[in-house]
Amino acid sequence: MAESAGLIVEADRLERTYESGTAPVAALAGLSLQVRRGEFLAVMGPSGSGKSTLLNILAGLERPTAGRVTVDGVDLSALDENGLARYRRGKVGIIFQAFNLLPRYRVIDNVAFPLLFAGIAVDERLRRAAAILDRLGMGPRAGHRPSQLSGGELQRTAIARALITDPALLLADEPTGNLDSANGEALLALMAELHARGQTIVLVTHDAAIAARAQRVVRMRDGRLVA
C-alpha cells in the first residue's frame, strides 16, 4: 500500500455539534483534512480541541453532524450501523489510550476478536492472532489474561488487535497516555516501524514530543486545524 500516492482520508468541512444543556457545543467546526496513503500523521491539540472527536469519526464510532468524510474510498456518512460495523472490522484498527481489552478473555482471544465478527473460523483466527503476537514479541503472553500483563504489554496486545484485520488506516488515541516513558518510547518505535512498512497511521496526542515522531503534524484548536 505504500506505493499508492493517493489520498486515504478526505475529510471535507466536518462539523460535530453536541447538545449539552442550553448551548450546543461544537467539537468540530468545519474541519477539512487529507491524509495520504502511507503517511504517519499526528493530530496535536489541547484537550477540548476536538481531536478525539475527529479520531472517533475516522474510526466510524461517531458520525459528523455535517460534512463528508471518505476513508479508503468508503463514504462514511453513507453507511448505516451495520455498514459502520463492517467498516470498523475491515478498514480501520483503533488503539485506545485505555487499551480496551476484554479482561475475561486471553490475550490471543482479544487479538482475534475482530476476526470473529468477520465470520472467520476459530482455527484461522487463532493462527493469525498468534502470528501477529509473535511479530510484536508478545508470543509468550498469548495465553495470559490482560490482568497479568504490564502496561506496555497491554498496549502491544491492543496494537496486535488493531492490526489483525490488516487495516488500511491505523488510528491511535493518546496511545502512550497510560504508559511509562520506557514503554511509551518502545511503542513509538513500534509505530515508526509499522509506518516504515507502509502502514498509514493517524495518531492523536496533546504531547508535542510524541507528535514530533510523526511524519507530519497538524495542530487543532476549537474544532479547526490551525497553521
Next chain:
Amino acid sequence: MRTSDLLALALGNVGRARVRSTLTILGVAIGTALVVLLIALASGAEENVKRSIFSIGDLRLVTVQPFQPGSTGLTAVARTITDDNVAKFRLIPHVDGVYRQFDAPLGTLLEGGEDAPIRPQGIEPNAPVDRGDLLAGRHLAPNERAVAVVPGNLARLIAPTVDGAVGRKVTLRLGGAVKLGQTRIAGSGTPRDYVMTIVGVFDERNTSQTSVRIALDDAIVAAAENRGLAPEDMRRMTGYSGVSLETEDSKYVGDVVSSVQELGYSAFSLKQVIDQIDQGFGVFRGILAGIGGVALLVAAIGIANTMIMAVLERTREIGIMKAVGAAPQDIRLLFLAEAGVVGLFGGAIGLALGIGGGKVIEEIIRQLNPRTNPSNIFVVDPALALGSLGLALLVSLVAGFLPSRRAMRMSALSALRYE
C-alpha cells in the same frame, strides 16, 4: 459471526455469572416442571377416562334411538322405527352393518324356586352387543329360535358352573307384573312362559346382570302375545327399540349420525362422547397449563432481570466489541443466545424434574393404595416433552428481547466511556 462462535460466547457468558445463571435456570426449570406435571396430569386423566370408555364399547357404532331429535335432550318426541326406516339406514354411506333390537316384555327367569328379574333383548345374530364376551357356549346363530344367551350370574343360579348351564332348558316368564321380592316393579298384561335353551353365557361384569339375549323374532312374538296383537302389527306399530349401525371406521361416525338425524331420528355414539371429552379435557388442560404458565412467566421476569443486569454490567464489553467490528445484530444475537441457553437448560432440567416428579408422586400413591393398581396418573408424550422445551426457549427469548435490543442500540462510544 458464526453460529458456533455465537454459542461458544453465549455459553461462556452464562457460565461466567454462575450463581446468577444457576438461579435463573432454576426458575425456568421450576416453571417448566410445573407445566409438564400439570399437563401430564390432564393427559393422564384423559387417558384413563378414555380407556374406561373404550372398554364400554366399539367406537364405530352409532345407535339409532326411537326418538326425534329435539332441540334439547329434554324435548325428544317418541318416533317409531319400522322396517321401512331400517331399510333407509342401510343406505347411509359407510354403514357396514345394521342390527335391529327389540326389547321383549320384562319378566322373570323361573329357576330353582327363585324368580330372577330379567330384561330379554331380542337381537340379530352377530349384533355388536353379542360379541366376544362369552364365559361359556356360543353367541346367537342365524335363524335360531327359542335359544338364549344369559349373564354369568343367572347361569350360576341354573348350574354350579357356567359351563354346566349351557344346553339347559329354562323357562322365561315374560309380561305381567315383574316383582322384586314382594314389590311389583314393572310389567303389564298376562304373563306367558317361554321355554328356551341356553346356548351361551356372557360375562356380566362389564354389562348388565339382567339382560338375556334372545332371537329378535322371539322377542317380537312375546311382545305381540302380551298385547294380543299379530307380530307383524307389533313391528309396524311399536317399532324397534333401537338399531345399531356399524360404520366402516370411527371417522365416519359423525357423518352417519348426521344422516340418521336427517332421517328424523336421534342417534348416539361413543365416538361423539369421546370427542366431547376431548374438548372438555382441552379446556382442562389449558387451565392447568395456564397455572403452570404463571410460574413460567415469573421465570421469564427472572430472565429479563438477569439479562438487564448482564447488559448493564457488560456495557464496556459491548462497547469494545462494537469498536472492533461487532455489528448491532451480533450484539443482539449474543444476548438472545444467552437468554436462550438459560431457557433451554432450564427447560431440560424442568422437563426432567416434571417427569421424575410425576413418577415419584405416582409411586407414593401406589404405596398408599397397595391393593389397587392405579393406571398412570401422569402421561408425558413426546409432544409434551418437545413442547415444554420449546415453550421454555420461547419464553426466554421473549424475556431476552428487550435487554438484547438495549444492548444492540447502545452507542459504542458511550459504552466505551462507561465505567
